[in-house]
Amino acid sequence: MEEHITALLDDMEAGAAEITGVRGPGRPDGTGTLLKEVARIRGRPLFYPYIGSGRGRGALVELADGSVKWDFITGIGTNFFGHGDRRMREVALRAALSDVPIQGHLQPNREYAEFLTALSGVAPGRCVHAWPSLSGSMANENALKIIRQKKHPAWRILRFSDAFAGRSAALSEITDNDLNKKGQPDLGQAVHIPFYDPEETWSTARTLDEIQAALRRHPGECAALHVELIQGEGGFREAPREFFSAVFELCLREGLAVWVDEIQTFGRTGEFFALERMGLAELADVVTVGKMLCGSAVLFSPEYNPEPGLISGTFAGYTVGLALGADVIQRLSDEGHVGAAGKIRILEKALTEILGQMRDGGRIRDFTAVGCMAALTPNRSNLDAVKDLIRRLFDAGLCVYYAGHREPYRLRMLLPGGCLGPEDLSEPFDILNRELAV
Ligand SMILES: Cc1ncc(COP(=O)(O)O)c(C=O)c1O
Structure with missing residues (x-):
């Protein structure tokens, strides 16, 4: 078996060796038909005509039409080690060859245990317990239920302007994006709190006042504050440590859970958790992770340990995903990515x-x-102009995406930091500069 695995990985590497830089489409292989079929079945086309060939090298991805592009968005933050990474392929291959393709909480294998062990080895502050799940939204759904059980009968969730928590029925209400909830009932679960505004010198005080006003408006009903330390979908908005520490301390004093959504930020900000980068780890009660872990999890402090039966589900993770999740955590420290x-x-x-x-x-x-x-704000920053820029960049060989809910919209990148160094940035940024100049 070992020889076969080595031969397969060698083969894969040899096949990807010709991927050395941006290349235009050159393979009339029916990709157009495939894209049309996908559009017909989905009821709408893909954002851009991306169907991967299954090959790539580092931050370069080959598409089925033979083109090669820089992947600076990685499926919105999933493949941190880029394309064709030998170690990821090896971990995935070994996991795929093991007994079952998918694992549940009643039928966990070694990979389930290894994923949890790896996560608990880097757990932030008091959040020493963890439950795996498949998607970021499912981890947040578990967080929501854990918090509500602990804070019962309080049920409302304070959330910031431009927050993103996911697209399930409950999370769409917590997410502050009208497109996510068009036609959905408003059950009053989310209580709107203004996020930090760098243009306002009194921004922190205003947010603290609004939290207190919300608690007065809904006495005994507010269970938690949901927060992203860097708002991803909402436009890559940041706030200083002092803002978050004042807000978190107020919430904890008032008996609210601090629920930190690190689904997008986990492993990406230079520490395992953005909470650590900001020196706030001790203030979180519940933390969620996903994306680059090829699965997701909710982490929580012993106080929040739910009663049996509250959270579970058939699936805990694909065997490949769980094995990769554990290995990603290992590599982030072993290969010197964090710190x-x-x-x-x-x-x-x-x-x-x-x-x-x-x-x-x-x-x-x-x-x-x-x-x-x-993220960057182009000079022309209405939604149509930003989408047009992104599609031109795609044609020119650079995959990125956008962020924000109103003008100015921003162009955003979730770069595959695991395989990318400063020396790789000149070609993609030349493309960006050229298209910005049009
Ligand atoms: C901060 C945040 N929370 C939750 C989610 C939802 O994760 P998923 O799309 O895996 O359900 C995302 C996804 O973009 C996210 O960025």
């Missing part, structure tokens, strides 16, 4: 320099770069 002098911080520095030059040269209005999360 103050880690590779993610080095990439962040390079991104900050490049984006700073673009802003100073008037190419863009502003930018955010934290770890391998980056």
Whole structure:
């Protein structure tokens, strides 16, 4: 078996060796028909005509039409180690060859235990317990139920402007995006709290006042505050540590759970958790993770340990996903990605320099770069202009996406920091600069 695995991995690597840079489409292999079929069956086309060929090398992905593009969005933050990564393929291959393809809470295998052990080894602050699940939304659904059980009969959730929590029926209400909830009932689960506004000197005080006003308006009914430390979907908005610490301390004093949604930020900001980067780990009661882990989980403190039967479900994770999740955590530290002098911080520095030059040269209005999360505001920032820019970038060989719920919309990147160094940034940023100049 070992020889076969090595031969397969060698084969895969040899096949990807010709992927060395951006390339235009060149394979009239019916991709157009496939895309049309996908559009017909879904009832709408894909955002851009992306059907992967199944091959790639590092941050470069090959599409089924033979084109090669820089993947700076990684399926909205999933494949942190990029494409064709030998170790990921090996872990996936071994897991795929084991007994069962998918595991549940009643039938966990070694991979389930290893995923939980890896996660608990890096658990932030008091959140020493963890339950795995398949999607970020499911981890957040579990968080919601755990919190409500603990805080019963309180049930409302404070959430920030531009928050994103997921697209399930309950989470769509907590998410602050009208598109997510058009035609859905408003059951009053979410209580709106303004997020930090860097333009307002009194922003923190205003948020604290609004929290207190919400508690007065709904006495005994507010269970938790849901928070992303860097708002992803909402536009890559940040706030200083002092804002979060004041808000979290107020919530804890008032008996609310602090529910930190790290589904997008986990492993990406230069530490395992953005909570650690900001020195806030001790203040979280419940934390959720997903995306780059190829699965998801809710972490919680002993106080929040739910009664049996509250959270479970048939599926806990695909065997491949659980094995990869454990290995991603291992690699983040073994390969020096996290930490103050880690590779993610080095990439962040390079991104900050490049984006700073673009802003100073008037190419863009502003930018955010934290770890391998980056966003920029183009000079033309209405939704149509930003989508048009993203589609032109795609045609030119760079995959990115957008963020925000109103103008100014931003172009965002969730870079595959696990396989990308500052030396790789010149070609993709040349493409970006060229298209911004059109
Ligand atoms: C902060 C945050 N929470 C929750 C989710 C939902 O995760 P999923 O799409 O895996 O259900 C996302 C996904 O983008 C997210 O960014």
